[in-house]
Amino acid sequence: MMKLSEVIDVIDGKVLCCTDLLDKEVKFGFSSDLMSDVLTLRDDDILLITGLANVQSVRTAELSDINAIVLVRNKVATQAMIDMATDADIMIITTKHSMFKASGLLFGKGLSPIY
Amino acid sequence: MQTTFSVTAGDFTKAGTASSQIKRMLKQLGVPQHTIKRIIVALFEAEVNVIAHSFGGEVQCEVTPEKVFVRVVDTGPGIPNLSLAMKEGWSTASEQVREMGYGAGMGLPNIKKSADILEIDTAANNHTDIRMTFYLNGDNQ
Numbered sequence: 324m325m326k327l328s329e330v331i332d333v334i335d336g337k338v339l340c341c342t343d344l345l346d347k348e349v350k351f352g353f354s355s356d357l358m359s360d361v362l363t364l365r366d367d368d369i370l371l372i373t374g375l376a377n378v379q380s381v382r383t384a385e386l387s388d389i390n391a392i393v394l395v396r397n398k399v400a401t402q403a404m405i406d407m408a409t410d411a412d413i414m415i416i417t418t419k420h421s422m423f424k425a426s427g428l429l430f431g432k433g434l435s436p437i438y
Numbered sequence: 439m440q441t442t443f444s445v446t447a448g449d450f451t452k453a454g455t456a457s458s459q460i461k462r463m464l465k466q467l468g469v470p471q472h473t474i475k476r477i478i479v480a481l482f483e484a485e486v487n488v489i490a491h492s493f494g495g496e497v498q499c500e501v502t503p504e505k506v507f508v509r510v511v512d513t514g515p516g517i518p519n520l521s522l523a524m525k526e527g528w529s530t531a532s533e534q535v536r537e538m539g540y541g542a543g544m545g546l547p548n549i550k551k552s553a554d555i556l557e558i559d560t561a562a563n564n565h566t567d568i569r570m571t572f573y574l575n576g577d578n579q
Contacts, residue, residue, distance in 0.1 A: 358539030362479050363548050379538045382454035386461065386482045388475055403451075411458075 324348040325434050327391050327414055330370060333432050334393065334425045336416040340405050344414045347390055352434040354426045358383040366437055372426055378403050385411040395422045439467070440500045445485055445512075447494040450538050456497045457482040460508075467501055469574065477506055477572050480552035483545040484510040484568050490535045492566065505554075508570045518562035524550065 328345040331338060338345075350368040355361055356375045361383050369389050373380050376398035384392050385407070391414040394400060400408075400415050408415050418425050430436065441463065443456035461478045469477075481497065488495045488510060495512030517523050524546050531541025550556050555571035 356539060357542055359542035359544040359548075361539075362483060363544060363551075365475070375539050377538065378451065379453065379540070382458070383482075383539065386454055386457050386478050388471070 334418040336418045339415040341414040445488045476552040480549040506572045516564040517560040
């Protein structure tokens with residue numbers, strides 16, 4: 324398990340909302356721009372790593388019980404995304420790293436893959 | 439307890455609104471979290487299908503002490519080949535739908551995996567009626 328505060332340190336991330344979740348822990352990382360694929364996951368405590376910067380990534384996270392999203396490559400979250408995430412208690416983190424590098428850094432620190 | 443939401447065709451800004459409200463209702467009713475997850479994933483897949491592929495429709499949800507029954511009905515144009523649509527990876531989604539992160543041909547198979555009972559009535563140039571039953575004491579994880 325990895326606290327979200329540690330996730331932020333590892334990927335040099337910036338938090339956009341829900342700073343009260345810094346102590347929440349995640350066990351798995353799942354990297355995808357395909358929300359259809361995210362919806363097939365049945366595990367809990369997942370960190371979603373994506374380049375999909377629209378409300379669909381937040382809605383998918385909400386409905387899949389995912390509490391944190393990493394937006395890679397400094398993708399800009401819209402205000403609608405931040406409002407929806409705040410309402411659903413989902414932390415949005417941005418990082419300058421690519422999806423590949425962010426995933427690799429987190430994997431190297433012990434975040435588990437689902438498959 | 440029964441509730442109904444309308445779903446507008448093509449309006450992706452509201453995709454998941456019905457699913458989100460039903461999720462909150464199920465939480466308030468004390469439905470177990472894992473059961474809520476499979477209900478909501480199946481419902482959201484069906485809701486996205488209505489937005490992406492249909493002329494519009496509605497979501498109905500009925501909760502009893504034994505089960506949650508979810509019905510998603512649209513007004514057409516129907517699925518011409520249901521057995522193909524049930525295959526993982528088969529999709530007729532537009533480029534716009536794929537840009538939203540959906541349309542990978544995983545929706546109906548995922549609904550089938552999530553529901554305890556799945557019934558679908560559809561035909562070309564007709565409506566699609568998806569009925570899902572989730573038993574509250576069941577566990578298909």
